[in-house]
Amino acid sequence: MEFLSRGYSVLVGETGQTQSPTETIHRLADRAAHSTLIEDRRAAILSLKGLSREYKADVGHEALTALLEVLAQDKEDIGIVKPILETLNTLCARDSRDNPPTLGPEFAEQLLGTDDHIQLLLGIVEHTDFYVRFNAVQLLATLQAALPGPLQSAILVLPMGVGRLMDLLNDRRDIIRNEALLLLIDLSEQNADIQKIVAFQGAFERLLEIIEQEGGIRGGIVVQDCLQLMHNLLRYNVSNQNFFRETSCIQRLPGLFSTEVDNSSIKPYEQEEEFQWSEQNVGNAVYLLQMVRLLVVPGNLNTTANQDTIYLCDLFSPLVQLSLSPDTPQPVKAETLYCLGDVIRGNTRNQDVFMRTTITVVPDQSTAEDPKLIPEPVIVSIVAMAVGTSAEYTYAVRSAATYLSLCYVHENVDTQLALASTLTPPPSDNPNSHLDGTSRSAGSLLITTLLKCREPELTVEPFQVWYAATIMGHILADNTLCKQVALKVRWGEHGHQGDGVPLLQCLVQCLMRGVEDSIDTRIPIGLLTLLCMWVHDSPPTVAQLLQEPGTLQFLIEQVSRSTGVDPLVQGLTATLFGLVYQFNEDPSSAVSRQDMEPIIKKRIGVDIILSRIGRLRDSPAFQNATLFLTANLVDQKTHLPELYLSQGFTTFFRAHYDTMQQALTSRPSDVTRQRGPGPSEPSATGTGITTEQHQAQVQSLQNTVDTQNQEISALQAKIEALEEQLAQSPSELKAVSAQLADKLHVSSSPGHESEEMVTLQSHVKNLEISLQEQEEKYAQLEKEQEDLLVYLAEQDTQCKEYRKRLRELGETLPSSDDEDDDELDDELDEATADDDLV
């Protein structure tokens, strides 16, 4: 009561007259600073605190200095420190009612004016009293929000600054820990130095610990806060990314994904309750997945190392599970698919692991009489998602599934071929076998989706075709073998016909329908990008394409039309036309390049073709093509995402545009294809070629033989080494399994032992995988060696031929009757002898 009346008496003044607020506040500030009795100071401060909301400007201007002085002087007195912190908090906060609105930042600036104040506050943070500590942390957060920058620099100057704040993460009182988290998020967001110090002080481990305690993605908002802080520390900070990997933090990520309710201690044998996704859980999962993706950004230097670690700690399993589980909310599903894509992209081993990953499909109970469980490659489910309908999946999920499929075949001829081989329809009699879910394949899913365009009633969504075409284009891209496989695919019109129509022509039919019936442009765009990638560098494909007389006619018409064509479709058609011209060199082609020349030069005009292509290249759809096939922007009219071209296609286009342009503008006979360093074709006549040139050719061939010899011996050595490793692997396996058996015997307390079992089992699994890998590698090397030997033999024959020709040209060469001698060494000796003579 006493201090109330005291405060009041100040307000009313001695004579009972009301004073102006400014006067009162001035008096209170004076009293707070100069009263000798601590009670008086306390009372004055409480009064100031009471007035600080309503008279913020006055309290700030009159009393801020005094408040800070008292804070420094009485920093041990909770009764004084707490109200001062609260008052400062009110003063420095941004408030929409402030006049002028810069009042908060102004006072914050004054407070941050000297490092002493920050040092003082960081000292108060160490106070154990709950309210003092809590308010001090809040004040720091307020200062950072009001005036970003100065607080960061001030904290950096103090050697213990960040450490003090990090200590708060260990506070047992959750409220303080959470408040500190928010502060650290703000402080670290834009400041790499703070990020590094925070990491140095052990933030990653502590944060992972908190997340684990809170239940991983099953936890609440604190988990999201922790993840956000980790984002801040990792994004754009390569040094911290290294540190994250080096401190074995990646290994702790798989556990965080668990959606299983941990009740093992209570009812170990009871069926676990099903996990229900809350909005917060979705947020947590998405944040966690994005954090994993920060570690494997396509093209980053650290990506491969992180991908390897992710594989080794088996982050695959939870990711695959999340991506396929029907319970997973779609935003999480989409992010998981992207994450998987980034984890395998450009990493042959991870792509292969993904290729071998299967899941067991439980057939629909209503239709399947025989509930046989059939393992299905995961990629099939992924492709099914990509070409699914919008009723089943959001565009984000379908884009993500497509991205994952593209990552799966990215720069990997083996996975490309694995998918291409499934394009051939299964030999079974039932063409609809894919419908019952038992024998569907990635390829058949793609083709059936694409060919739905031919049906009289269009039952397919434009994006189903677009996604399918994009995936298929990337399966064939730059892979001669896959193109050959695809060329052989014939698709029966009604199933039981023996032959059917070649897939390529089916697709052209789809394209024609798509253009003529002016269905949504994504259908023709998708098909055209697929055809471009297929035709490129593949004369047999061009030949098959030109077999149908209508195809060329169609292309010509589309390119020459001046109105009524979508510019993207026209540009892509022109590109396809250009590629057809460039790679039309198969002798069996129905229309030769020479035949096409007048069409280009006279009927359409090269400039027209190039301008059509130029319009494509300059279009926003082309310029904005994203790697991740982002489906965020939605067209207001069609409600479809603004997504037309994949970055895979635009990259392909940019890489090959120049040579195509050259081909279009030069004479047909001058169009030369860039081939590998293979043997040049023998010229028609021998005239004009001097013996020196021949000599040089022989010499260069000789060199090739030499280098290949070296390569062969290197490969042989490698094979030997691999064989040795292979021989060792079983014994290692045996040792491990023996240990495993021992463990089983020894096992008495199930707790730790089972943990050990799991690690041992994973060891065995890893060893098995590496064994398999080595076997594969061995087989591959053997095949390579064989190829090289064949190549060598070819070179030999050629060598002989040249020698023969040299002789025909009158060059005197020593007789080499033993030319059919297969001994390489003899051959080499002879060659050098030849040199000596000439």
Next chain:
Amino acid sequence: MASYAYLFKYIIIGDTGVGKSCLLLQFTDNRFQPAHDLTIGVEFGARIVNVGNKRIKLQIWDTAGQESFRSITRSYYRGAAGALLVYDITRRETFDHLATWLEDARKYSNANITIMLIGNKCDLENKRAVSREEGEAFARENGLFFIETSAKTAANVEEAFVNTAADIHDKIQVGVLDVTNESSGIKLGPTQAGMASLSSGSVDSRRGCC
């Protein structure tokens, strides 16, 4: 897998241009880069070394030597078990500044930190400006270890890092350093942490399978 008995945190300090980053690069990657950009802030590197029969993981923070980064560097002293204090034997002033560096280190780091004084660029004998004896004397007076190295030829680089680790390891053995205290800059490796929860009988077989 990379299991280890202990993890030690190091920092490398010293004037700008004495070769701190080159020492780290030589130690972690076995290479030398004559033209290195100025270190901005702090960079991180890691490697496992053997001390006796124990594997020890070193986490090393390479700091910027410039004066403007001095205050940031100070945040790293706490939480480091070892400090490599580097000077350039061809530049007298880098030796003269050692006292300032040492003052910082004493002020902000743990009392038990192991400090290794390193005279770098010992391959440039003809340009030497600080004699070996002076270095030794400074180390002796201040209770530091001393070694001359060349990040270029890799001479003594390994020793500088490993000898520091050996001393920290000794301190753990005699109980001067507390492994459980986070700010000591030492942590038990995952193997040992696991061992604590396992019955002693299964320890040996567990090792064998890794």
